[in-house]
Amino acid sequence: QKEVEQNSGPLSVPEGAIASLNCTYSDRGSQSFFWYRQYSGKSPELIMFIYSNGDKEDGRFTAQLNKASQYVSLLIRDSQPSDSATYLCAVNVGAAGNKLTFGGGTRVLVKP
């Protein structure tokens, strides 16, 4: 069983719509959750991180965390063609919490 799972997509959304991405994780001890955006051929770029249950908003992005159900989601409001990328969910693992385990990523396509 994979430790961090994401739907690989592609998730196709029209420009201006909301893109909803989900991520589930297996380690109940995880406390830190990160979303990265990765354009093709580029390195991952940190978008948001969340530690507490509930919602965290930053501009057009909202991260949602539910530890009881072991899932974290990312909403992208007013999606733009420039949001077309792969979105990686990462969860901290290990006793010291330094290491991240990444999901396989969800590819998002925003169509004009």
Next chain:
Amino acid sequence: DAMVIQNPRYQVTQFGKPVTLSCSQTLNHNVMYWYQQKSSQAPKLLFHYYDKDFNNEADTPDNFQSRRPNTSFCFLDIRSPGLGDAAMYLCATSRRTGGPGRFGQPQHFGDGTRLSIL
């Protein structure tokens, strides 16, 4: 701007010929990581340094080695590259977490080095 810099951006080497990739950071972060990422796959952690303490992943091949001569620099050495080692190699840094049970810190990535094997 504080950043993570990887050199070179593209590296071509011959099968079996040793290669070294470098990473430097101006963020003054305690922790440095090396990841391997193949096409359409998640980044895979190879090893990380917590200050000078080296932490190897159990499934990292012996062919991969690393050095961290000081806080700012970290190197990835591939002793005898095989065709399966062709990938993007990513360096990342983070602050220390503060210990067990504490929240993990965000990792900041360099632009990566794309390694090709002839």
